[in-house]
Amino acid sequence: MIQSREVITASLEHALVANRVLAALASGNFASQDAQDAVEDGARFLNSMIAGWQATNSRSVSPDSYGAALAYGEGVKAFQLVAFPRDENAEPVIYLRSLIEIASALGKNAQVDQTAVEKFTSFFRTVRDLAFASGEPQIERVL
Numbered sequence: 111m112i113q114s115r116e117v118i119t120a121s122l123e124h125a126l127v128a129n130r131v132l133a134a135l136a137s138g139n140f141a142s143q144d145a146q147d148a149v150e151d152g153a154r155f156l157n158s159m160i161a162g163w164q165a166t167n168s169r170s171v172s173p174d175s176y177g178a179a180l181a182y183g184e185g186v187k188a189f190q191l192v193a194f195p196r197d198e199n200a201e202p203v204i205y206l207r208s209l210i211e212i213a214s215a216l217g218k219n220a221q222v223d224q225t226a227v228e229k230f231t232s233f234f235r236t237v238r239d240l241a242f243a244s245g246e247p248q249i250e251r252v253l
Contacts, residue, residue, distance in 0.1 A: 120180040125241030127155050128234040135231050140219045152234060153213035159185040160206050188236040192229075209233055 134140070134148035158174075162182025165175035182202075189202055212230045215222045 120177065121184065121241040124155065124181060124184045125238045127151050128238035128241070131234045132231065132238065135216075135227065135234075140216055146217050146219075149213050149217045153210055153217065155181060156206050156210045156213065158182075160203055160210075163201075163203050163206070184237055184241065187240050188233055191236050191240075192232050 130148040131152035134145035137145055139145055140149070158178045158181040160182075161174065162178035162180070162185075164170075165172065165178055166182060185202065185206070189205070209230055212222060212226045216227075216230070
């Protein structure tokens, strides 16, 4: 019988994905499998955020909606600190989709505008820094 186990918080998991993406961006070598995998993980995280946005708006519950909503929650914090369009009609999903397009181009090792790379880097740096700066315990004990 298991008495206790350690669980990595969603916030720490998101920070680790963001840090992996940032390491790939810093390497500048998108031809490597590690960099492509990191950017793909970043795109998966962004897609999870979109799913969280959809679940939040529709108030739906599914097996994946909880994790997706947590990812979206991390993104909402980051949106407040990065160059997210402040227009009242601007939906976060538009910004997320633009980040996914950047991830797709980086994953294909295509030429990407430096401004787009900076936008992508800024978002993931903010997600990482917010998670590490939060007062939440990084590992929780579940009894």
